[in-house]
Amino acid sequence: MTIAFKPDETYRDDFTFRNSPAAIRRFPFPFGEDVYRYAVNIEPHVRGGPTAAYDNLFDIDEHYIAECRERALVLAHDPKRCQALPHMMAAQWDTLELLMENLSTDYPEHFSLVRDGYAWHWTNRALGIEQHFVFGDAGTLPCEPLEYIGRQMQGDLTLQDQREDNLFMDAGMVTCQADWSLEFDLGMKFHEWHGPVPLAHEQGVFDRALKFLLNLQLGRPVRRLNWTMTINPRMDTSPEQYPQWGPDRTTITPENVGSRVHLRVELQSLFRLPRSNAILFGIRCYLISLEELATIPKWSRRLHRVLQTLPPELVEYKGLSRFRDTAIAWLAQRDDGAPTSVGTAPD
Amino acid sequence: MTPAATIPVVVREVRPVTPLIRRFTLAREDGLPLPAFSAGAHVVVVMPGAARTLRNPYSLMGTSADLSTYDIAVRLSETSRGGSRFMHEAVAPGSKLAITPPVNLFPLDKLARRHLLLCGGVGITPVSAHVRELVHGGVPFEVHCGARSIEHATLALELRAIAPDAVAIHLDTPGPTMDVEAILAEQPLGTHLYVCGPGGMIENVIATARAAGWPESHIHWERFTAPPAGKPFEVTLSRSGKRITVPPEMSLLEAIEAAGVDAPFLCRGGACGQCETTVLALDGTLLHHDVYLSADQKAAGDRIMPCVSRADCRTLVLDR
Numbered sequence: 069m070t071i072a073f074k075p076d077e078t079y080r081d082d083f084t085f086r087n088s089p090a091a092i093r094r095f096p097f098p099f100g101e102d103v104y105r106y107a108v109n110i111e112p113h114v115r116g117g118p119t120a121a122y123d124n125l126f127d128i129d130e131h132y133i134a135e136c137r138e139r140a141l142v143l144a145h146d147p148k149r150c151q152a153l154p155h156m157m158a159a160q161w162d163t164l165e166l167l168m169e170n171l172s173t174d175y176p177e178h179f180s181l182v183r184d185g186y187a188w189h190w191t192n193r194a195l196g197i198e199q200h201f202v203f204g205d206a207g208t209l210p211c212e213p214l215e216y217i218g219r220q221m222q223g224d225l226t227l228q229d230q231r232e233d234n235l236f237m238d239a240g241m242v243t244c245q246a247d248w249s250l251e252f253d254l255g256m257k258f259h260e261w262h263g264p265v266p267l268a269h270e271q272g273v274f275d276r277a278l279k280f281l282l283n284l285q286l287g288r289p290v291r292r293l294n295w296t297m298t299i300n301p302r303m304d305t306s307p308e309q310y311p312q313w314g315p316d317r318t319t320i321t322p323e324n325v326g327s328r329v330h331l332r333v334e335l336q337s338l339f340r341l342p343r344s345n346a347i348l349f350g351i352r353c354y355l356i357s358l359e360e361l362a363t364i365p366k367w368s369r370r371l372h373r374v375l376q377t378l379p380p381e382l383v384e385y386k387g388l389s390r391f392r393d394t395a396i397a398w399l400a401q402r403d404d405g406a407p408t409s410v411g412t413a414p415d
Numbered sequence: 416m417t418p419a420a421t422i423p424v425v426v427r428e429v430r431p432v433t434p435l436i437r438r439f440t441l442a443r444e445d446g447l448p449l450p451a452f453s454a455g456a457h458v459v460v461v462m463p464g465a466a467r468t469l470r471n472p473y474s475l476m477g478t479s480a481d482l483s484t485y486d487i488a489v490r491l492s493e494t495s496r497g498g499s500r501f502m503h504e505a506v507a508p509g510s511k512l513a514i515t516p517p518v519n520l521f522p523l524d525k526l527a528r529r530h531l532l533l534c535g536g537v538g539i540t541p542v543s544a545h546v547r548e549l550v551h552g553g554v555p556f557e558v559h560c561g562a563r564s565i566e567h568a569t570l571a572l573e574l575r576a577i578a579p580d581a582v583a584i585h586l587d588t589p590g591p592t593m594d595v596e597a598i599l600a601e602q603p604l605g606t607h608l609y610v611c612g613p614g615g616m617i618e619n620v621i622a623t624a625r626a627a628g629w630p631e632s633h634i635h636w637e638r639f640t641a642p643p644a645g646k647p648f649e650v651t652l653s654r655s656g657k658r659i660t661v662p663p664e665m666s667l668l669e670a671i672e673a674a675g676v677d678a679p680f681l682c683r684g685g686a687c688g689q690c691e692t693t694v695l696a697l698d699g700t701l702l703h704h705d706v707y708l709s710a711d712q713k714a715a716g717d718r719i720m721p722c723v724s725r726a727d728c729r730t731l732v733l734d735r
Contacts, residue, residue, distance in 0.1 A: 155525035162451075231524050232632050283681055283689050286450055286516045287420075342451035343479050345519045 070177050073194060077134035080141070085301035087360050091130055094120035095356050096335050097364075097412045098293040102373040104382075106267060110280065113291035113337045118413035121335065124174040125289065126167060127352055128222060132194055135222045135244075135303065142243035142304050143219070148251045149306075150215045152227070152239035159227045159239060160213040161204060162341035163348050167217045192220055214241055223335075223352030226250070228258075230345055235281060237261050238346075244303035244353045246296050246332060247387065252307070266381040281338060284347060289339040296386040297395070298332045301355045320391035325398045326359040329391060331371065358395065362402050364414040369406065372399035421461055421513035422449070426506055427484060433567045436537055437503055438476075441485045441514065448482040454544035455521035455637070458485065459683055461513040462501045467665070467673055471498035472639050472683050474541035475517060478548060485514070488570065490537035496641065496664055518681050521637035527554060527607035533595065533620055535561040535612030539570045541637060542611060546574050546582070557602075558582045561593045561612065595623045609635045639684030640704055642666035645725045651732045652676055653695055667721035671735060678721065678735060685723035692721055692733050699728020 077085045087095070096119055113125060121127050143149055152160055168190055172181040182189040186203045197220065201208040209216045218225050218241035226240035234257045242250040253261040258278045259269075268274060284290065298305055299316035320329060337350040362368040375388075375396050383389055409415055428440035443449055452475055462469040473487040489502040506512070521541050523530060530549060534542045539560055549556045558581055560571035568584055575582040585593040599608070608629060610620040617636050624634050644663050651658050652671065661670040668690055671678045681689040685705030694701070694717050703713040705720035712718065719726070719733070 158453075229525055230522070231526070279688070283518075283687060285518060285681070286452075288516075342517070343453055344525075345453040345456075345522045 071128060071130060071132065071175075071194075073133045074130050075133040075137075077131060079134070079138045079301055079303040083300045083302070085131070085134065085355065087356055088130060089363070092356065092360050092363055093414055094129070095354055095361075095367075096121040096293060096333050097367050097370075097414070098295045098333050099370050099374045100410070100412050102370055102408060104374045104377045104379070106271075106273075106382075110277070110290050110292045113289035113339075118411055121354065124170065125337065126170050126174070126221065126223075126350065127335070128171070128175055128178070128194075132222055136195060136220060138303050139219060139243045143215075146308060149243050150218060150241040151250060151254055152212060152214055153229075153255065156214075156227055156229065156239040156344070156346065157206065157212075159229070159341055159344035159346035159348075160206075162344050162346065163225065163227065164213040164217045165203070166339060166341070166348065167221060195220060214239060223350055226349045226351070227341075228347040228349060230282065230347065232257075233282060234258055235278065235347060242306075242351075245306050245351070246294075246298070246334065246353075247305055247307060247310075249307045264385070266385050267379070281347060284338060284340045286340045286342055289337055291335060291337045294334040294336055296332050297388055297391075298330045298355065299328055299391070301330055301357070303353065303355075317387065317390040320394050322394060322398065325391065325394045326362070327357055329395050330355045330357050331361055358398060362399075365402070366408050366415045368399055368402045369404070370408050372396060372403040375399065421515055423511065423513050424485075426508055426510040426512065429506065429508055432488060432569045435567070436488050436490045436570070438486055438488045439502065439506065441487065441512070442483060444511065449485055450516050451479040451482060452517035453519050453522055454478070454548035455523065455541045456517035456519040456544070457521075457541070457639075457682070458487070458514040458517050459680075460487070460498075460502070461515075462498060462506075463512075464497050464501055467497075467669065469496075469498045469501055470669075470680075470683055471502075474521075474544065474637075476540050476543040478544065488537060488540045492641065494641070496644070518687075520682055520687055521609070521611065521635065523548065523609075524607045524633075524635070527605075527633075529603060529606040530554065530556040530609065531598070531602055531606050532556065532558045532609045533561075533593065533598070533612070533616075534559070534610070535593075535616045536563075536567075538610075538612030538616070538637075539574070540611075542609070543570060543574060545609070546578055549581075550578050556581055557598075559585060559593055559598055561585045561616070562587070564588045595620050596627075599624055599627050599629070605633075607633045607635065611637045614638060614640075637686070638706060639682060639686065640706070640723045641684070642669075642723045643704055643725070645702060646727060648699075648726050648728055648731065650726075651696075651730075652735045653732050654735055661725065666723065667719070667725060671721060676735060680722055683722045685720050688720070690720055690722050692719055692735050693717065694719055694731070695734050696730060696732035697726070697728060698730040699726055701726050701728075 168181045171179040178194045180191045188203050190199045224242040228235040229238045237253050240250045262274050305313050333354045335352040339348040423444040424441040425444050427442050430438045432438050457472045457474045459470050459472050476486040491503045492499045532542050562568035571584045617638050649660050655676045657674050659670050659674045661667050679689050681687040688707040702725045704723040
């Protein structure tokens with residue numbers, strides 16, 4: 069099926085990003101029940117799920133062209149958003165192969181990959197890109213493989229080397245992050261880059277998660293959802309750009325909360341890579357305004373109830389302190405107290 | 416995690432390598448390329464034994480440059496529980512088997528500036544893949560292969576042909592045997608050490624390295640313990656509501672699988688921790704044979720690695 073892209077949307081300045089009714093219905097809403105519960109919530113990343121966002125291992129939607137342009141803008145301003153340590157070249161090629169194989173198989177009208185041994189021919193019709201290159205020879209691409217394919221993907225990518233019974237974040241392309249920095253985290257091990265997360269360390273969450281991931285198997289990827297809230301449909305909420313977006317959080321009023329406060333959901337996926345034995349972490353970000361969300365009454369009811377039960381440490385960690393009460397008041401007007409159905413899918 | 420879906424393969428070639436080792440070339444039944452892998456990876460071969468399904472891990476010997484086939488080498492074990500004997504006696508070109516996707520529990524450290532690899536006997540198989548990767552890498556490396564005699568050293572001679580300056584062969588007959596202490600003493604600081612071979616060799620190399628002050632982060636080994644036989648014992652699987660008997664020649668994991676209960680596994684050799692199972696009740700003693708659990712964890716008696724460990728007990732209830 070051909071996707072009707074919306075190439076002129078923006079994620080900055082005039083913020084013209086909007087979700088179509090179809091995009092709203094495919095949103096990966098993260099809350100399965102009416103109270104907040106912290107969980108590692110890892111499940112097999114298989115095709116199919118509560119909404120169409122789960123139909124493919126790497127999801128492309130109507131925002132594809134606009135988001136790729138936004139990523140290029142971020143990289144032009146700050147090239148360090150894409151970095152790879154020298155020992156990660158095999159993992160870069162593994163990533164390029166995995167993404168090209170999946171995109172060309174799942175979206176043949178937009179992408180194609182023709183392979184003759186190591187001579188590869190890649191076509192990205194959505195972005196008007198055509199490239200002949202030699203798999204394994206970085207000199208035949210305009211930039212390193214991770215950046216090359218990362219510029220043609222929605223969502224951030226990080227690559228973790230596995231050694232010393234640990235995972236090290238040794239490469240990544242990160243332009244649409246929820247307030248963390250690749251430049252800061254590069255080279256860190258698992259517990260180090262998760263250092264700022266509250267509550268979970270004490271519960272042993274990261275010990276269990278690391279143990280699980282060290283045995284992640286080829287061809288058996290897993291996924292989890294993470295979420296926060298962002299003012300305006302702004303992809304780049306990085307620490308580097310904090311002066312641009314931090315102050316927005318003080319500008320929320322009962323009049324603008326519905327259009328400006330966005331639920332930000334990350335569909336995070338983890339893949340074992342074959343040649344490098346590294347792990348690819350995909351962080352696919354979805355944004356939806358409260359007004360858009362409220363077109364699905366189940367979701368606005370549930371978000372209202374979840375926000376009320378969120379522990380104070382997490383309100384602080386997710387940066388919601390300045391506008392949570394305003395958002396709850398707005399959502400309260402749309403919560404009639406009716407029971408919500410089980411699961412995350414729209415009614 | 417439940418067991419990985421297996422890949423049906425057909426045996427393309429069987430070649431004797433030494434008096435005890437045979438090399439098997441496997442291709443996918445559907446003719447498609449096999450999954451790419453990293454040096455040090457193994458697959459678990461699933462064999463349709465007469466009495467029961469046999470599953471043994473074997474290291475992949477080649478590289479991802481040619482994925483039309485995988486090569487594994489199988490040493491006939493004098494104490495075979497069926498797997499290596501099946502491979503030697505019942506498998507011929509055209510035989511159909513299944514394998515799991517590759518898993519790597521013995522990778523090269525990508526930050527190493529120098530690699531030292533020691534192997535003995537059939538422990539040379541993962542090192543064969545390592546050397547093939549290292550000759551392309553530009554990082555210095557040194558390999559020492561131990562073998563009983565020259566007719567047992569075929570795979571070592573192959574490696575020496577690939578990297579003549581880096582591979583040394585030590586024969587028990589006529590000797591001299593590998594002098595681990597002397598080899599380690601010559602290594603520059605920062606070298607990463609890898610060892611694969613018989614249990615005694617691995618223990619000796621690790622102990623020698625530790626005594627010489629090598630940091631744990633630079634000592635790597637792979638040891639697949641064959642599940643030891645033992646006295647039969649009875650187990651209750653609480654989640655699936657089954658009561659099973661583990662016969663002397665069968666591992667606990669195999670007995671669980673034979674009862675039709677899906678259980679997770681990766682290495683089937685007590686190394687990876689994937690099959691860790693909670694012990695809910697025990698009247699007796701757990702016989703731990705794995706290298707995964709710490710001494711404290713083993714003493715606590717609240718978990719077991721069913722791929723290699725057994726029990727001497729009147730009652731054992733597992734959360735499975």
